[in-house]
Amino acid sequence: MITGVLVAFAAAFLAGAINSVAGGGTLLTFPALVWLGLPSVTANATSTVSIWPGSMGAMWGYRQELKAVNPRFYLLALPSIVGGITGAVLLRLTPPPLFDQLVPLLILFATILFAVQDPIQRRFGPGQHAPHTRGWMAGVMLFQLGVSIYGGYFGAGMGILMLAALGIMGMDDIHEMNAIKTFLALFINGVAALYFVMMGMVSWWQAVPLIAGSIAGGMWGAGFARRIGRQAVRVAVIAIGIGMALSLAIFR
Numbered sequence: 001m002i003t004g005v006l007v008a009f010a011a012a013f014l015a016g017a018i019n020s021v022a023g024g025g026t027l028l029t030f031p032a033l034v035w036l037g038l039p040s041v042t043a044n045a046t047s048t049v050s051i052w053p054g055s056m057g058a059m060w061g062y063r064q065e066l067k068a069v070n071p072r073f074y075l076l077a078l079p080s081i082v083g084g085i086t087g088a089v090l091l092r093l094t095p096p097p098l099f100d101q102l103v104p105l106l107i108l109f110a111t112i113l114f115a116v117q118d119p120i121q122r123r124f125g126p127g128q129h130a131p132h133t134r135g136w137m138a139g140v141m142l143f144q145l146g147v148s149i150y151g152g153y154f155g156a157g158m159g160i161l162m163l164a165a166l167g168i169m170g171m172d173d174i175h176e177m178n179a180i181k182t183f184l185a186l187f188i189n190g191v192a193a194l195y196f197v198m199m200g201m202v203s204w205w206q207a208v209p210l211i212a213g214s215i216a217g218g219m220w221g222a223g224f225a226r227r228i229g230r231q232a233v234r235v236a237v238i239a240i241g242i243g244m245a246l247s248l249a250i251f252r
Contacts, residue, residue, distance in 0.1 A: 004036050008206050009213040016054030016217025017224065018240065025051055025217075026156040027244055029210060038203055044091065045201035048155060049193040050210030055186040057218030062179035073166075073180050075137070076144045077187050083148020084188035088195040091153045104249035106150070107157035111241025113164040140169055144184070151185070152192035159185065160241045174233050 011032035015025025026047055033043035059066070143165050151158035162181045171177045196202055228236075 004206070005209045007032055007036065008209040012050060012054070012210040012213030013217035013220075015051055016057065016214040016219075017221030018217075025054070025214075026154065027247060029214075030156070033203075033206055033210075036206060038206065041091065042201060042203055044154060045196035045199075046203045046207050046210070048088075048152075048189055049196055049202050050207045051155075051214050052186070052189040052193045053211050054214030054218035055182055055189060057215040058182045058221060059179070059186060061219050061221070061223055062175065062182055065173070065176045065179035066183060068173075069176050069180050072137070073169075073171075074183070076141060076180075076184055079141045079145035080148045080184045080187040081191050083145045083150075084152040084191040085195055087149040087152020087154075087188075088192035089152075090149070092195075092199060092201070094153075103154065103156070104245045107160065107241055108245035110157060110161040110164045111238055111245065114160060114167060114241065115238050140165065148184075148188045151188040152195075155189070155192075157241065157244050158188065160237060160244075163237060174237075178233070 008029075011028045012025075015028040018025045018028070026044075029047040029051060030043055033046055034040060038046065144162070147158060147161045147165065150161070159181055162184060163177050166177045166180060171180075
């Protein structure tokens with residue numbers, strides 16, 4: 001029992017730190033919960049509920065960067081809420097095999113997109129402080145809706161998809177991008193977590209040490225990202241994305 005608590009806490013601490021930098025912490029907590037004996041759907045729901053407080057810790061860590069973000073980006077909270085609850089319902093109702101096959105390709109695509117975002121941004125991005133047309137913002141919100149549905153359903157790689165989208169939208173400060181990504185993840189995982197709790201899909205015995213580790217890891221990860229520098233964080237994002245894609249392709 002003690003071993004299980006320690007494993008859950010350690011997995012959540014690392015997941016909270018990774019989520020504050022790039023996203024992908026689910027790939028640590030989900031397998032840990034399966035290893036501890038939970039069914040996959042219960043493990044996924046428990047992981048989502050447990051990781052959510054880490055987003056609050058990470059958002060506190062990025063509170064200074066959030067002040068510098070263009071307020072227009074906060075509009076993305078609306079599709080994040082709708083998509084998060086939609087994905088959660090789909091997890092409960094939809095068989096996962098086909099989706100599992102698409103996830104590695106989706107994450108790999110998002111990682112490549114993030115890696116080459118600079119030339120794409122110069123070609124298509126209007127810049128963070130440039131005027132955005134209604135059509136442009138509608139497209140961005142539609143993309144965020146899709147990301148949020150995926151996030152509510154499983155979530156691994158959701159952060160990288162959001163970072164890629166924010167880069168193309170014109171954001172060029174990786175810390176500000178992580179800050180708004182963490183803010184939006186708070187809504188996506190929050191509504192999904194609420195649904196999982198209401199549906200009785202959570203194993204609270206494992207969730208408690210996960211929540212504690214998630215909060216500690218989220219707060220530590222935001223400060224660590226600042227200390228190692230923007231370029232190092234960018235490289236870490238790409239490495240995490242490729243690693244997630246390969247692990248899902250090989251071990252799904």
